[in-house]
Amino acid sequence: MAYVIGADCIDVTDRACLDVCPVDCIYVGERKSYINANECIDCGACEPECPVGAIFVDRTARSDPDRAAFVADSHAFFAEPLPGRAEPLGDPGGAGKLGGEIGLDTPLVGDHPQGGAG
Ligand code: SF4
Ligand code: SF4
Secondary structure (H helix, E strand, C coil), X not given: CCEEECHHHCCCCCCHHHHHCCCCCEEECCCCEEECCCCCCCCCCCHHHCCCCCEEEHHHHCCCHHHHHHHHHHHHHHHCCCCCCCXXXXXXXXXXXXXXXXXXXXXXXXXXXXXXXX
């Protein structure tokens, strides 16, 4: 099981979830935030904090293609080089170790229509 941030975070990114994550495994891109599934300890603290309900458990994506796309995309954010980068982020061990926000998104998120749902 892992927690995943979906489309509703896009262009919202109010960061309420970041404040409650005990292991600092939520990374801020440009238009969206992303949970590192390898670092997430599945505590669930972030889920009720999100004002737009963007955070879900990955198993709920099995019957939901839109959610499934964001499960795969969250993996890609860390496992594949982001646009303009030569190396993937991998598992940095906490967003704070990167010295701030990433400021980049996956192609799926970067090209996503404005304003969340979908
Ligand atoms: S997942 Fe929700 S709480 Fe976290 S940054 Fe996105 S919109 Fe904000
Ligand atoms: S489930 Fe817990 S550890 Fe995982 S991202 Fe949310 S707050 Fe962080």
